[in-house]
Amino acid sequence: MKKYTYTEKKDTRSGFGAGLLEAGKKNPEVVALCADLVGSLKMDAFIKEFPERFFQIGIAEANMIGIAAGLTIGGKIPFTGTFANFSTGRVYDQIRQSVAYSDKNVKICASHAGLTLGEDGATHQILEDIGLMKMLPGMTVINPCDYNQTKAATIAIAEHHGPVYLRFGRPVIPVFTDPDQKFEIGKAWMVNEGTDVTIIATGHMVWKAIEAGEKLAEMGIDAEIINIHTIKPLDEAAVLKSVKKTGCVVTCEEHNKFGGLGESIARLLSTELPSPQEFVAVNDSFGESGTPDQLMTKYGLDSINIIEAAQKVIKRAKK
Amino acid sequence: MKHTIKELEDIASQVRRDIVRMVHGCQSGHPGGSLGCADFFTALYFEVMNHSTDFTMDGKGEDLFFLSNGHISPVFYSVLARSGYFDISELATFRKLNSRLQGHPTTHEGLPGIRIASGSLGQGMSVAIGAALAKKLNKDHSVVYSLHGDGELQEGQNWEAIMYAPFNKVDNLISSVDYNGQQIDGPTEKVLSLENLQAKFEAFGWHVINSDGNDMDSIVKALHYAKSLLGKGKPILNLMSTQMGAGVDFMMGSHKWHGVAPNDEQLALALAQLPSTLKDY
Helix, strand or coil: CCCCCCCCEEEHHHHHHHHHHHHHHHCCCEEEEECCCHHHHCCHHHHHHCHHHEEECCCCHHHHHHHHHHHHCCCCEEEEEEEHHHHCHHHHHHHHHHHHHCCCCCEEEEECCCHHHCCCCCCCCCCCHHHHHHCCCCCEEECCCCHHHHHHHHHHHHCCCCCEEEECCCCEEECCCCCCCCCCCCCCEEEECCCCEEEEECCCHHHHHHHHHHHHHHCCCCEEEEECCEEECCCHHHHHHHHHHHCCEEEEEEEECCCCHHHHHHHHHHHHCCCCEEEEEECCCCCCCCCHHHHHHHCCCCHHHHHHHHHHHHHHHHC | CCCCHHHHHHHHHHHHHHHHHHHHHHCCCCHHHHHHCHHHHHHHHHHHCCCCCCCCCCCCCCCEEEECCHHHHHHHHHHHHHCCCCCHHHHHHCCCCCCCCCCCCCCCCCCCCCCCCCCCCCCHHHHHHHHHHHHHHCCCCCCEEEEEECHHHHCHHHHHHHHHHHHCCCCCEEEEEEECCEECCEEHHHHCCCCCHHHHHHHHCCEEEEEECCCHHHHHHHHHHHHHCCCCCCCEEEEEECCCCCCCHHHCCCHHHCCCCCCHHHHHHHHHCCCCCCCCC
């Protein structure tokens, strides 16, 4: 097992804030909009540097999506910022008609996704957003795994034409990816090569997959770990190549097991390479209040759950 | 004036012919609101707007128009074709398979002149505001226009936009409301009354003007007056009284022709009231 270490923990939303500032410096057409959550989205540095390119919309997310769509018509590249719940479910029809169907170059940037938002509870913890967004034709869906990857992804989506959903989170987590990485949309990252089982993880679950891989190695199980940061378009070649080698797969995501990364993988494998699969995901449930760690444990999203799923799926593959 | 009022009225008559023929041709669509707004669209595209039929999505350096109540697509398509965005023969494909003239306007099929999809109501004002903000960033002094149904104002997103625009001094925007008092289920007064729309917009900080949307002289004057009010810190709202079905006597004054196509006999009756001034498509 390849060794991954970290010297600091940071939140992925801060990676977004840093990436937004960088994207703004690179391209004068980049503009930002926020629905009264500037601090939470870490947009302060961009606003300080480019006050005339920032639009405070107030608590009016539908209007924010529409204004962003309109800004593209003058050649702007708008980044909207609010919590994941208010970025997707609240404004689904606005995104569908004014952004996706109209092919507008809007970047929908969503913080506080998933359970790790914590104490605010289920009203704010959306676990359905990947599903909502990936069903929209033409929408790119990205869920980066740490500060560095989120920063790189933010810069990359500014250079990509088309609507994008960028999903990140609130808690501080290990920073373990390369600070100078080039982010390639739609390209899987091989975290660790292995032969016994393929573990595919996205977002906050990637570090947990690495922890699980280390423990599995101690048990004599050689896990291949793949980071799918771009859920759509899916790097199908990378997934098929790996599962062809290992014969089984565990998918890991901080999302409902319905509609998420796991289902995208299952759809691919069922037609191309039917293989045993286990899902480490929320089991069709809302969340609740609690600390991020408590919630990840209660809802079955810890490294131990990945280990157990790997053991189970390997047994199924051997039958 | 690029045209006399009589010339504009003649164009509007042809547009009305197009509308009833298009809706008849596919036996679906929305003639009522389309007929009611024929004069407004004609005034806008043939007289008031500075626009180019060499279509670019960005529309830099030209005035832009956004239709929020997308179901009145027949009038939009007719005026776009008649002003040169695409050939009038394409009007015959309205709402048919493989057409660029979808039931509701869309950018998806690449029809020149359309910059946003609309149909799901209430979204157009936000888009128009965004386009107006982009013009300000680009130091582009042209104007953004939008049109909204009155019943459409029951959608909440409108009021987010109506609140945003004056507070942020979006003063390069002229929004018009098709104030015909009708919606699918009946008069707006009975379905969900809009009460005093002028007072509501004024309370939100808009400069409101009134016009008769079925009197060419009134609508042209109102739009020119609206332009003279731009750049003074307020968005402009043109509260435009219209009659649903205007120009075809048996379609007027009722919500019943909101979304119903005429049969052959009704088409003949309608066309008899609408002189052909340009060639039929």
